[in-house]
Amino acid sequence: MDQKETMPTKSARPRNAEETRADLLAAARLRFARDGFDATNLRDIAADVGVNVALIPRYFGSKEGLFQAVVAFDRSRLAQAMQGPPEHLAERLLKNALGDPAGRDHDLFVTLLRSSDYPPAASYMRTLLDLLSADLATQTTASDAELRADLVVALITGIVVLRRLVGKTSLSEATTEALLPSFQHVLSVLLPDVGAGDLSNK
Amino acid sequence: MDQKETMPTKSARPRNAEETRADLLAAARLRFARDGFDATNLRDIAADVGVNVALIPRYFGSKEGLFQAVVAFDRSRLAQAMQGPPEHLAERLLKNALGDPAGRDHDLFVTLLRSSDYPPAASYMRTLLDLLSADLATQTTASDAELRADLVVALITGIVVLRRLVGKTSLSEATTEALLPSFQHVLSVLLPDVGAGDLSNK
Amino acid sequence: MDQKETMPTKSARPRNAEETRADLLAAARLRFARDGFDATNLRDIAADVGVNVALIPRYFGSKEGLFQAVVAFDRSRLAQAMQGPPEHLAERLLKNALGDPAGRDHDLFVTLLRSSDYPPAASYMRTLLDLLSADLATQTTASDAELRADLVVALITGIVVLRRLVGKTSLSEATTEALLPSFQHVLSVLLPDVGAGDLSNK
Amino acid sequence: MDQKETMPTKSARPRNAEETRADLLAAARLRFARDGFDATNLRDIAADVGVNVALIPRYFGSKEGLFQAVVAFDRSRLAQAMQGPPEHLAERLLKNALGDPAGRDHDLFVTLLRSSDYPPAASYMRTLLDLLSADLATQTTASDAELRADLVVALITGIVVLRRLVGKTSLSEATTEALLPSFQHVLSVLLPDVGAGDLSNK
DNA sequence: AATGAATGAGATTTCATTCAT
DNA sequence: CATGAATGAAATCTCATTCAT
Numbered sequence: 045m046d047q048k049e050t051m052p053t054k055s056a057r058p059r060n061a062e063e064t065r066a067d068l069l070a071a072a073r074l075r076f077a078r079d080g081f082d083a084t085n086l087r088d089i090a091a092d093v094g095v096n097v098a099l100i101p102r103y104f105g106s107k108e109g110l111f112q113a114v115v116a117f118d119r120s121r122l123a124q125a126m127q128g129p130p131e132h133l134a135e136r137l138l139k140n141a142l143g144d145p146a147g148r149d150h151d152l153f154v155t156l157l158r159s160s161d162y163p164p165a166a167s168y169m170r171t172l173l174d175l176l177s178a179d180l181a182t183q184t185t186a187s188d189a190e191l192r193a194d195l196v197v198a199l200i201t202g203i204v205v206l207r208r209l210v211g212k213t214s215l216s217e218a219t220t221e222a223l224l225p226s227f228q229h230v231l232s233v234l235l236p237d238v239g240a241g242d243l244s245n246k
Numbered sequence: 247m248d249q250k251e252t253m254p255t256k257s258a259r260p261r262n263a264e265e266t267r268a269d270l271l272a273a274a275r276l277r278f279a280r281d282g283f284d285a286t287n288l289r290d291i292a293a294d295v296g297v298n299v300a301l302i303p304r305y306f307g308s309k310e311g312l313f314q315a316v317v318a319f320d321r322s323r324l325a326q327a328m329q330g331p332p333e334h335l336a337e338r339l340l341k342n343a344l345g346d347p348a349g350r351d352h353d354l355f356v357t358l359l360r361s362s363d364y365p366p367a368a369s370y371m372r373t374l375l376d377l378l379s380a381d382l383a384t385q386t387t388a389s390d391a392e393l394r395a396d397l398v399v400a401l402i403t404g405i406v407v408l409r410r411l412v413g414k415t416s417l418s419e420a421t422t423e424a425l426l427p428s429f430q431h432v433l434s435v436l437l438p439d440v441g442a443g444d445l446s447n448k
Numbered sequence: 449m450d451q452k453e454t455m456p457t458k459s460a461r462p463r464n465a466e467e468t469r470a471d472l473l474a475a476a477r478l479r480f481a482r483d484g485f486d487a488t489n490l491r492d493i494a495a496d497v498g499v500n501v502a503l504i505p506r507y508f509g510s511k512e513g514l515f516q517a518v519v520a521f522d523r524s525r526l527a528q529a530m531q532g533p534p535e536h537l538a539e540r541l542l543k544n545a546l547g548d549p550a551g552r553d554h555d556l557f558v559t560l561l562r563s564s565d566y567p568p569a570a571s572y573m574r575t576l577l578d579l580l581s582a583d584l585a586t587q588t589t590a591s592d593a594e595l596r597a598d599l600v601v602a603l604i605t606g607i608v609v610l611r612r613l614v615g616k617t618s619l620s621e622a623t624t625e626a627l628l629p630s631f632q633h634v635l636s637v638l639l640p641d642v643g644a645g646d647l648s649n650k
Numbered sequence: 651m652d653q654k655e656t657m658p659t660k661s662a663r664p665r666n667a668e669e670t671r672a673d674l675l676a677a678a679r680l681r682f683a684r685d686g687f688d689a690t691n692l693r694d695i696a697a698d699v700g701v702n703v704a705l706i707p708r709y710f711g712s713k714e715g716l717f718q719a720v721v722a723f724d725r726s727r728l729a730q731a732m733q734g735p736p737e738h739l740a741e742r743l744l745k746n747a748l749g750d751p752a753g754r755d756h757d758l759f760v761t762l763l764r765s766s767d768y769p770p771a772a773s774y775m776r777t778l779l780d781l782l783s784a785d786l787a788t789q790t791t792a793s794d795a796e797l798r799a800d801l802v803v804a805l806i807t808g809i810v811v812l813r814r815l816v817g818k819t820s821l822s823e824a825t826t827e828a829l830l831p832s833f834q835h836v837l838s839v840l841l842p843d844v845g846a847g848d849l850s851n852k
Numbered sequence: 853a854a855t856g857a858a859t860g861a862g863a864t865t866t867c868a869t870t871c872a873t
Numbered sequence: 874c875a876t877g878a879a880t881g882a883a884a885t886c887t888c889a890t891t892c893a894t
Binding site: 079080082083157158160161162166169170173174177188190191192194195197198199200201202203205206209210211212213214215218222223226227229230233234 | 376379396402414424429431
Binding site for chain 4: 483486487562564570574577578581594595596598599602603606615616617622630633634
């Protein structure tokens with residue numbers, strides 16, 4: 045349950061609090077996303093940066109504080125990813141989830157999922173996804189718009205889970221191009237475009 | 247990260263190993279599903295049942311042994327749920343995931359997801375979902391059947407994650423009846439040629 | 449540190465307290481000699497006999513009681529081995545230590561040595577060896593008879609330790625015939641006047 | 651089996667890792683030699699030094715690591731004791747075993763003997779004694795040199811066992827001067843000096 | 853007479869955190 | 874500003890023993 049892949053990025057550390065803090069945050073981001081809240085230990089994070097463990101409680105108050113800082117950091121990155129014309133939001137999300145091979149922009153998602161045993165993580169995830177769902181729901185006039193948007197969110201979530209958490213055999217290796225057609229088809233069914241006419245209604 | 251909600255189910259415990267073992271298994275099932283492998287501690291499980299912790303290593307060999315017993319138990323329940331005419335497999339899965347208010351029949355899924363930081367859990371989940379996906383892929387003649395089946399699996403996964411792990415606001419409370427139409431619609435899109443004609447193709 | 453070689457000798461155990469007790473004692477004798485007091489566990493002993501662990505505290509009071517019973521049992525066996533013409537005592541002891549391939553008759557010695565972390569064992573050993581040394585000391589008229597006898601005891605002790613505890617390479621496999629000449633030579637040096645003249649005095 | 655004789659050597663402990671480590675090693679050396687591997691518990695060692703138990707796993711990796719550190723420490727002491735002209739090796743060994751009233755220089759021997767239920771200890775002892783025996787065997791031209799050397803080793807071993815492990819009454823209090831004559835006499839019999847002529851052959 | 857169930861104490865080890873330098 | 878030392882709590886597991894049948 046403990047993967048010891050310490051990778052010291054710096055050796056002659058300059059006495060620069062700001063930068064040290066940022067480095068710790070970055071290292072923590074990776075660890076939390078990879079191992080989840082519980083399985084991550086502070087000593088490894090500090091070792092990644094090449095710095096003493098005691099700095100983490102000092103800078104972030106506690107392990108929990110560090111986690112929240114990571115979440116806050118990623119939230120702003122996600123906010124950017126969500127910006128743009130709303131009618132292409134879902135595609136953008138998918139591309140984000142798929143496109144970046146390292147999947148960096150969805151570390152937030154993975155981090156939260158991997159730490160779902162840690163209640164604040166689940167709680168924050170709820171907030172986040174409600175926001176996303178609300179955005180998506182504005183794109184259709186269907187009476188059950190909310191549920192339909194939720195299904196879209198579920199699909200994206202499922203894709204991320206299967207690719208990043210579970211490592212499901214074929215889906216993990218599929219390219220964006222291979223997935224996009226079917227995905228968009230599902231979207232057009234769940235969120236029929238008002239202007240374009242609802243092709244998928246029975 | 248440690249929720250101490252000891253709920254002693256029995257007070258005058260009869261000296262019955264079979265039953266005690268079963269009770270421990272049941273308590274563990276709940277804890278593991280709720281908190282994940284790491285965050286669950288044996289003392290709480292024992293307290294739930296009202297017995298001494300030492301019984302768990304004795305009866306199940308180790309914490310890991312207990313976890314595997316839980317997984318094995320749920321696997322057989324899931325196997326039942328998956329039996330029946332293959333063309334309705336997905337619906338059955340969804341109903342299972344949704345129908346039972348407590349969602350008992352999918353504890354396996356939840357348990358494994360919550361414990362995804364524990365490698366055996368992720369590994370087992372991979373196996374399980376590959377099986378499921380293969381079953382689903384037989385239902386369409388589309389050239390990218392595998393990916394389409396994976397998307398169905400992703401959707402179901404996402405629904406379970408959102409309902410059980412995240413507790414997403416609206417989706418968690420939706421009834422089967424409310425969700426089924428949209429879900430089936432998506433299915434007919436992803437896995438066409440299912441006996442009937444394909445209504446959703448453009 | 450725990451060798452699990454359970455060898456159930458009986459299956460349909462007759463309800464005979466006397467015999468059960470004897471079997472437990474025999475099994476304990478082997479285990480204590482092989483593994484020492486601490487490393488021996490009662491459950492394995494009970495399993496060897498095919499009987500429930502709880503019988504041991506019942507019959508022998510405690511683990512310590514069992515150990516003492518084993519020691520007492522072996523003491524009487526050793527007493528027999530020591531009987532005979534005193535001038536050949538040392539040879540008899542050596543033959544006992546060497547002759548029996550399984551070395552049964554010296555299990556007492558081995559048992560006590562292996563359990564030397566357990567104070568009563570050391571204490572009892574002291575008593576035993578003092579007795580032995582006193583016997584040997586009667587065989588010489590040398591002024592430092594006591595020390596000379598002690599050296600004989602030390603030599604025998606060392607041989608047993610090296611053969612049975614340490615498993616020293618060549619000594620462990622040496623036959624009685626190979627060792628006896630040198631041994632007797634040493635004896636004649638340490639305990640002269642044994643009937644014959646003192647060949648070894650300078 | 652547990653002797654709780656905590657003897658805090660320091661009260662105002664200076665924050666000095668090096669020294670703390672050394673103190674732990676020293677305390678462990680005593681405990682292991684006195685009680686053996688199994689019967690020694692880390693909490694007592696830590697208490698002897700007046701520090702928290704957790705420092706031991708941190709500094710030495712594990713209980714086993716600590717044991718090996720002790721053995722390595724004593725090995726180097728023993729190596730020194732063995733250096734010098736080979737024809738006086740045995741006497742030097744005896745003096746070492748006898749000379750130091752506390753017998754410090756043979757703690758290695760005692761430690762290993764007391765921990766003979768712990769396989770690595772027995773294994774290491776075998777290696778050590780084989781080495782010693784080989785050294786001794788070079789001192790005689792007798793055809794059974796190996797066995798004769800083994801008997802010398804056995805004698806020394808027995809002396810150490812009787813003095814340090816068993817606490818045999820008279821031998822424990824004998825001075826070097828008292829023992830040396832008889833010991834040397836035995837040596838001259840077992841390892842007849844080529845140059846000096848073999849006085850002890852019949 | 854004997855069994856099986858269950859207990860309670862104890863041991864090692866991990867880890868976030870605090871203290872002093 | 875940062876380090877290294879040290880702490881204390883918690884967690885799993887082993888084992889002799891007691892309880893009830």
